[in-house]
Amino acid sequence: MNFTKMHGLGNDFIVFSNTETLPADASELAVRLCDRHFGIGADGLVFVLPSNRADYMMRIINSDGSEAEQCGNAIRCAAKYIYDNGLVDAGQTELTIETIGAGPQVVQLQVENGRVTRVRVDMGEPVLAGLQVPTTVDAEPVLEHPVAVDGREFTFTAVSMGNPHCVIFVEDAVRFDLAAWGPKLETHPLFPRRINVEFATVKSRDYADMRVWERGAGPTLACGTGACATLVAGVLNGKMDRKGIVALKGGELLIEWNETDNRVYMTGPAETVYTGTLPSLI
Numbered sequence: 001m002n003f004t005k006m007h008g009l010g011n012d013f014i015v016f017s018n019t020e021t022l023p024a025d026a027s028e029l030a031v032r033l034c035d036r037h038f039g040i041g042a043d044g045l046v047f048v049l050p051s052n053r054a055d056y057m058m059r060i061i062n063s064d065g066s067e068a069e070q071c072g073n074a075i076r077c078a079a080k081y082i083y084d085n086g087l088v089d090a091g092q093t094e095l096t097i098e099t100i101g102a103g104p105q106v107v108q109l110q111v112e113n114g115r116v117t118r119v120r121v122d123m124g125e126p127v128l129a130g131l132q133v134p135t136t137v138d139a140e141p142v143l144e145h146p147v148a149v150d151g152r153e154f155t156f157t158a159v160s161m162g163n164p165h166c167v168i169f170v171e172d173a174v175r176f177d178l179a180a181w182g183p184k185l186e187t188h189p190l191f192p193r194r195i196n197v198e199f200a201t202v203k204s205r206d207y208a209d210m211r212v213w214e215r216g217a218g219p220t221l222a223c224g225t226g227a228c229a230t231l232v233a234g235v236l237n238g239k240m241d242r243k244g245i246v247a248l249k250g251g252e253l254l255i256e257w258n259e260t261d262n263r264v265y266m267t268g269p270a271e272t273v274y275t276g277t278l279p280s281l282i
Contacts, residue, residue, distance in 0.1 A: 004081060005040065005273040008073030010221025010250030012273070013060075014040055015081050017048040027065035033278075034063035040276070043217045046074050048081060054096035054104035056082055062216030069101020070162030072123060072224015072253075072266050079107040080116040080270040090114070102162030120267040123225070126232045126257070127160035134164060136190050141236055149184040156185075157233035161225040161264065164195045164215070167233035173201040173209045182213025198226045202234055206244035221250030228264045231255040 004015045014033055023029065026045065033039040044062045051057035058078045060068040068074075075097055082088055088095055093109040102124045110118040130137035130145075135158050137145055142158035147166075156166035166185065170176050176199045185197045197213040210230045212223040227246035234240030235257055243256040253268040 001278040002275065003040070003278060004275045005042070006046075006077040006081065006271060007250075007273060008076045008222060008224065008268060008270050009248055009253070011071075011073040011223060012042045013044050013046045013074055013077055014042045015046045015048065015077060017081065017085070017087070019047060020050060022047055022049065022059050026059075026061045027067075030061040030063060031065045043214070043220050044068065044071070044074065046078055046081075048078055048087075051098040051104075054098040055088060056095070057098040059100065062214075063218075064216045066216040067100070068163060068216060070099045070225055072121065072161070072226075072228060073222055073268075073270075074224075075099065075105060075107065075121055076119040076224065076266075076268060076270040079109060079119045079121075080272065083109055083111070083116045084114075084272065099162060116270060118267060118269050120265060121224075123161055123228050123264040123266050125262045126229070126264055128158070128232075128236075130158055133158045133160040133195075134192055135166075135195075136192060143236055147185065147188060147190055149181065149188060152181075154181075154185070157236060159229040159232050161228045161232075163225055164191065164193060165198060165226055165229035166191065166195050167198045167200055167230050169233075169237070169239070170199050170201060173199045173211045176211055178211050178213055178219050182219065186213060186215055196223065196226055196229075198223070198230050198233075200230045200234070200246075202239045204244075205239075205241045207247065208234060208240060208244065209247050211249060222248040222253070224253060224266050224268065227253045227255050228257075228266055232257055232264065
């Protein structure tokens with residue numbers, strides 16, 4: 001069974017394309033293969049599959065075995081994988097990739113020397129209704145809503161980019177104790193399907209630092225949908241303009257929330273690390 005190890009700003013994945021459907025044991029495989037000591041090591045598995053609605057479909061299984069509806073870094077990796085491996089014609093620098101949370105998404109490829117270096121993704125319109133994110137808060141939008149954990153109160157803004165996010169603005173996101181508060185917020189009763197948690201610090205109208213605790217994966221070096229949610233939350237709270245850089249631990253993403261079509265666009269790199277073959281017993 002062949003695989004390719006890839007990452008988007010350090011958010012890393014094991015990519016497969018040699019199945020027609022999601023394997024029945026995908027969750028078990030993810031837990032085993034994503035283990036960084038006894039497996040290959042990754043934040044999740046990505047399966048590139050056939051689609052009746054787009055050029056290809058992407059399914060993402062987190063390192064804990066749960067399935068993610070969408071992932072901004074994974075879709076850039078999937079797009080690079082599809083192009084670099086000749087799954088579309090060399091001249092096709094725009095394609096659609098279906099996700100289970102956000103439907104088919106259009107990606108535009110920047111190609112150099114026959115390889116994709118950067119990908120611009122139409123991430124769709126943000127969902128701001130609290131019950132649809134989902135949270136238990138019946139409001140639209142959910143802005144700076146209080147949430148208490150272990151005697152500490154935070155305020156969050158809720159955004160879905162095909163998957164759920166709560167964005168919390170803090171004084172210093174880079175030094176924030178992610179491990180102490182991320183898992184407690186992820187599983188808080190306010191979030192019925194758990195949630196991705198972003199801690200962000202706005203440095204200027206077009207620049208923010210962000211650190212993320214991802215639902216089902218824990219702390220990761222980058223989160224594309226989280227970067228999108230952070231800029232949207234920044235705009236809604238009057239802190240940011242509609243186009244800017246979100247700086248993550250693994251690097252920077254350019255995010256734009258277009259005022260004309262209400263869609264969020266993400267631009268960033270994708271990298272191939274290595275290819276390999278799993279023994280048949282896996």
